[in-house]
Amino acid sequence: MLKLSQNLLALGLTKKLSNANTSRESLLSRATDSKRLVPMENEKLNFSIVENLKEVIFQTDQAGQLTFLNSAWTEITGFTLDESLGKNFLEFIHPDDRLLHWEKFQSLVESHQDQCRYHLRCLTKNGSLGWLEVYACVILIEGNGAIVISGTLNDLSGHKHREQLLIAQQAAINVLAESTSLKEAIPKVLQAICENLEWVRGEFWSAAEQAKTLRCLESWQIPVVPLSEFENATRNITLAPGIGLPGRVWVSGEAIWSADLTKDSSFCRTKIAAAVGLHAAFAIPIIAEDEMLGVMLFFSHSSQQPDTDLLQVMAVIGCQLGQFIKRKQAEEELQRQNLSLQFQLHQAAEYVRSLLPAPLTGALTIEQQFVPSLQLGGDIFDYYWLDANNLVVYLLDVAGHGVRSALLSVSVLNLLRTQSLYNTDFYQPWTVLAELNRVFQINDNGNDYFTIWYGVYNQLNRKLVYACAGHPPGILLSAHPDAAPIIELSTANLPIGILSDSEFDDDSCEIQPGSTLYIFSDGAYEIPHPIDKNWELKTFVKFLADYQNSGNGNLEEVLDYIQSMNNNKALDDDFSLLKVNFA
Template identity: 30%
Template sequence: MKRSKIEQIFKQKLTSIEYLVINDTFKVVEISSGVQNFTEFSSEAILNKDVNEVFPELVGVEYILTEILQGDRQYFDYKGIARLTASNSTLYLDIYIIKDDEIMSNQLLIILEDVTEKMLLEQTLIQRNNELELLFSRLSASNQYIDKIIGSMADALVVTNQAGKIKTINKAAEKLFEYSENDLINQHISTIISDNQDQVKIISEKLISTGESLADIELICKTKTGQPINVAFSCSNIPTEIPGIKDYLYIGRDITDKQKIEQERKRVEKRLFAQYFISRVLSNSVTLKQALPKIFLSICESLSWDIGEFWMPEINNENCYLKCLDIWFKPYLKIPEFIEVSKQTVFQLGEGLPGKVWQTGTPQWSSDLINDRNFVRSQVAANAGIASAFAFPIQYENEILGVMSFFSRQWQECDEHLLQTMLTIGNQIGQFIQRERAELALRFEQEQTEHLLLNILPYKIAQRLKRHPSTIADYFSQVSVMFADIVGFTELSSRVSATELVEILNEIFSEFDQLAEKHNLEKIKTIGDAYMVVAGLPKARPDHAVAIAEMALDMQATIAQYNEETNNSLSIRIGINSGDVVAGVIGTKKFTYDLWGDTVNIASRMESHGLPGKIQITETTYQYLRDRYLLEPRGYIEIKGKGEMLTYFLKGRI
């Protein structure tokens, strides 16, 4: 009558839900027709089995089932369990355990729900969301990078469509033509070119026919006030998002004073070369220490300077100062005094050329070092024949990460354009330093994560899980499993606070962890005041039973020593069994390495049916240990779910 009533209820549910009924000894007494879809057993084989054999996930929660039977707990659920099906695909299920006195008496109803589609959909949505966020982040960073490049260009930049209407200009173009961006956008390029429109048309036709860049096209242009200026343009076409449609790119420089402009052009080329070379150096370097000599060489050789220094802030006893991290000089220079003084000198905020850059965050120039009162090393500079210097900040956003200074033995007039170029280079180096810091921090976090992962999972399992994040299930034919439970802990909990209780448990289990490491065993988990450890996996070992026996005896000694030191009367009950198990990682969140199989269940029974202060082992384990240890027969005892079993007590070493 009960069976039909349950079936009648479940016929109204979805097909993804099945059920089974267990009695007060946790044996399966009733199932629905589709239960075999959630387990490897056939329908006939499930009946009368211990529920832990059908669903190993319930091992260790027997006391919860007892609480539900007794009415002390309403229900228990276990969600997101992953299982491998016969087709080697993953099935996810949720388990709900309840008791309904109106339907059954002294029995529990276990409801199984197939949630595979829901779990897979959730994983897919999370993955797609992460991919979209990454794509948007990269696109945004790319656009910002391009905008920074365009904005930092010293030459005027104008982009038009094929009809000649202006689409984009940069700050240099605004300054050159004295127009604001709003004044020129959507205006024809003839607004700034005095030559007739035929000249613009000829340029457009050449760009279309050749498909290449046109260099040094000199045009007469006009500013907003009508002032004529000579501008040399380099022109090229660039593809747009629409196939077959191209825009025209004009990069121009003022050549009104040709001689002056020619000199400036050469200087610009040198600066651009230095900037380009430094960009290449930074992109091909891993650390700042590796990049600095090449940066010094690039600036000194291309811009005709003789010495380069890099200063970095340091903190010592809350005193912050600049210290010379590296110095470079041309090989033919003989300046040992200057080099030695530079290495030993430190600068406070605002002191000396580097200190002033550090204080203001702006580039500084000194054309006459010998008579510069703010230059601390003026005398050694005079001895070395050094005349001029400049320095610029290495910064990321608003943080000064360092200062670079360069020296020349020739008198050098202040070059504002060079300082602006160096400011850009300083920002590039600052971004590199910040990236290096971030990578170091990331490596540290990865090492911490790796350390944490290895505290949770065995090394081999952790590596496999990182390479292939999926269910792991390995079969091991010969292992020994131990369960240990602290006796007297419940009575102790009534005498001390919860915090003290946890501290005591942590102290004892920490000692057990050291023993597990000493004997090269794999700790599986702790459940309350119970401790589970295994020998013989994930790396097989022939002495697995001996290793677990040594661990058990050492644990007894640890408890005895703890009692002596703390005046407590705790004891430990230990159970050991040997045999085959399946070990691995299941689920998708909060990974744990666990064991399944009859060997595990019997080891748990050895502990729960054992005696305080005793190490109870099975006949199987006895065969491994009988020649090396003192073993006392206990005789046959009734084991729940197994019947009578012959067991022994491990007393000590022979």
């Protein structure tokens, strides 16, 4: 350190600390008084104050050589004053920030500005990077007119580090939100962490299904860093659980930090790491639903002590990555299942068709048409005699398409066909709907609900009792003079599964001889129409009535007409149509 009287040329800066309510700029201006130093009355007292400050007081000459530093410099950088004084300030600044610093100092020296403030990264003795807030001003020394630069350095490392951790975490979250596959996401997550937290290489290790060894499946490294030799060595090795950093984390489920790999006997790539200058490393587990999914491993060129804040943030990222992996695994499994299901959709449709009842013959007849869509919807129907005089007929439509909807419809059919519902009078439609609503409830994804039309016809008293839960109405057509030609049979009930506490009502009507009842799903009329754009229910009902009155009424002809109207393309929804002919 230079002599006390020389060092105290810069100590006018310390007067700014004497009044906490006065700004740094105001006090510095007073201390320097038109860029000229005010002599200190008590150099020893001021020197004691300066030495106990938590911020660095510095002074350089015009060339940037450090001529004064207080002890806070050593606390922040690790370099002693003897190691630092006489050297150019640039030597302690990160190479990428040296131009910024030089331009700021030159602007002061050339009197383009009186003072400046900026942030830069500094090099520390242990090899890690620190962040400094630099505040500097020009001072003219009386007598010889020499120019020196004096100012303060505040340690921003903690604040910047926390800021970088949050940025890295958000970057990783964004990657996971935007990625569509593990192959895309994992290298980008490694990159986001390395670039934002200044680690030179990241790896993802995992074990293949049923495998007993770990392999590095993905990696990313700073492009300008020559690590190809390390990369090649990594690709050619496998690790047993418990061996190396990845293996140890895999077994323990806990993060591990190695301050210096070259001195870590448990690390399997020590020689090659030393050759390429890798020192510190840490590894974290990727766990979801208590399942070990992988290990992320990161490397630095400098030796670094364990960083609790970093490990906490990495634990959060690891948790999010684990959830992403599980979600993508589920999606991939679902895709595999869907491919298989698509291949088997025809067989599944045939299975549903095989469960449907045969046309009913006798005094009372029932005709049917069922055409599943390519996606296989959730239509199904059934009819059977409860006893010698009471006939059940129903048609239901599960929301959505695919095997899931079809399986749910089959489940309902089995429950009704075997009369396995509890507390249910199958002669009373409202009790059937109420119990179905208790058993089946909509899930969180808005699936697993269905509409249904359910009726019981007594052929002795010619009474039809029916209930409708969100389903298209049954259409009763009659030519009897005492009956309306078209009657819509419906009740105002919600679909099954929408609300757990829904109440259900039924209704009844007398069936005149020669009447016809049509029961159908919405797939019968929600199709494009060359004139009306899309059929509405009333249009379809009128079509049925006109067709019935024409003397045709054959369901195959009805289906042929609808398919021709759809340009003979596959229907978007299941087509289900029942025709009940009453004697």
